[in-house]
Amino acid sequence: MEILKSSLKQVPEAERVKGRVYGVADECRNEINFFAIYNDGDSDVHGREWVFWFELPESMLPTREVEVMPEVGKDYEFSDDGVKWFRCELDLFTDVHGYVFKRIRPIQFNPAQTLSIPAGTKAEQVEFLRGVIATMEGGGV
Secondary structure, eight states: OOOOGGGEOOOGGOOOTTTTTTEEESSSSSSEOOOEEEEEEEEETTBBOSSSSOOOOOGGOOOOOSSSSSOOTTTEEEEEESSSOOOEEEEETTOOOOOOOOOEEEOOOGGGGOOOOOOSOOOHHHHHHHHHHHHHTTTTO
């Protein structure tokens, strides 16, 4: 998305909020195409320094497809294509190498790993197991 500099306000260092997303640039020629999460000084969370820091309206903030609002420090599954998923701890919406994944979801657990058959009649127990098998066969695991 092209953002015109004339529509943005430069934010002085003392007014920047740690962890917030800003539009950043080393030089501005009527547009700004980069975003960074502010850390401190003139640097972003990856240690890169930028000369200009612009406040972005909510409508201009970058977005990602997520099934839940993830929390930093917890384990999730990440994918770029939605087919191949990787498990790792969320740290700033990137993996340990700084790669930004497009999809983030809670870890999918296999019900067979924690299977406990509830008390009840034999018919009720068999019906419960059929439900577990149907879930596994249907790709829900």
